[in-house]
Amino acid sequence: MIKRLLGESETWAFVGLGEDPERTAYQQARLLQMRGKKIVPVHPSATSVLGERVYASLGEVPGKVDVVGVYRRAEFAGQVVDEAIAAGVGAVWLPLGVIDEAAARRALDAGLDVVMDRCPGVEWALRRGV
Structure with a gap:
């Protein structure tokens, strides 16, 4: 599933992506944009x-x-996942350290793919550029 999401997805919404280039969300968004x-x-x-x-x-x-990256603290992840379900996206990606099992279950039950506690950049490298 991870290889498919990285390879076949076209549009990623990054929730929590601000203007600070030192933040993980910025770095991961830039990587995928590149x-x-x-x-x-x-x-x-x-x-x-x-x-x-x-x-x-x-x-x-x-x-x-296609994919919503949830770059918020874990206590806010459930709200973002619920918004992603309501928006009809295909998948949610919760990066390293963002773990919310209940939200992941709701997303799976709604038919979304779920990746949790993984880094898109690391996964991209492991799959040699997808």
């Missing part, structure tokens, strides 16, 4: 990140989103 993915930043106070328009919430993002 590998041809469309990045949609979702952050309540940023305006432009990595040359892309920022949306205040996942519900405001127009068009189809």
Whole structure:
């Protein structure tokens, strides 16, 4: 599933992606953008990140989103996963250290693919560029 998500997905919404290049969300979004993915930043106070328009919430993002990267602390992950389910996305990706088993179960029950406690950059490297 990870190889499929990295290889076949086109649009990734990064919830929590702000303007700070030192943050993990920024680095991972930039990595995927450099590998041809469309990045949609979702952050309540940023305006432009990595040359892309920022949306205040996942519900405001127009068009189809394949994967939602949940770059928020674990205690906020469930809310983001519920928004992803409501938005009809195909998958949620919770990065290293972001673990919410109940939210993952809700997403799976709604038919979404779920990756939890994994880093997209590391997974990309392990799969030799997908």
